[in-house]
Amino acid sequence: MRIDFHTHGKLAKKLPFSPEYTDWLFGEARRAGLDALCLTEHFNTLGFAQLYGHVSSIGRKTGDAFELPNGLRVFPGMETDVAEGGHILSIGPMDAILELNRRLEPNKAPGAFLPFAELMDLFDQYPVYVGCAHPFRSPGHVPEQPAEQLKRLSFLDLNGKDMAEDPKRTEKLTRAMAKKLSLPVISGSDTHQAIQYGCISTVFKSDCTTFRQLMDEIGCGHYSIELSKDPAGQVRRASSLKKRLKDIYARGGDYVAALTGGAAV
16 A cells, blocks of 8 residues: 655645645545545645545545545545644544644644644644654754653654655654654655655555554554655656646636646546
């Protein structure tokens, strides 16, 4: 099973939710060879509940995932900012992710983000697995937190965007942090735009439909991380297209129609 642990379902946080764009993304994810993904949308994106409600409406509940008509499994998750700088991934059942997002409502603006330890205290109240997204991307400071706090994490994210920009540094620092804390490393593309799917992915020997199965396989080391032949090119093209689509929207145009030819995939 090939899975991407860090993905987004919208082009940008400040844009309204577009079901057509999200459907296009999911179609492209499948065409990129993914069997599953974790939808780790930003906790303070516009239309967070709408996005996850859409996933629930188009997918058939299979374990913890929602299996779409094209066979792609979508596991719920969320990406949350911390006061110290940096992002935290949480993956878990849909109801837990939605409730966490509601509880974080007072903390969604810069200046109101929860400190790392307080955020972990909140996550501890729910059946979610928590990891550090792109731990060494500036201006993040999560790796500087006390070791006893960092050991509360369940995994580290070997991030596709960072691997595309500086693979040696990213992998060296991420692996060293993981070894120091005895944490597993998994991977995610961090894409908001479909070209980036597959730049990095995690491949399991077994098929999984629950988070418990995923974490058991990770704990046993029954997986590998694979990088595409040209991750830098994928990330560069995805970034360029994202900018063009946002510009279309800013000028009052229909970026989804421009992308899909007027029809959702």
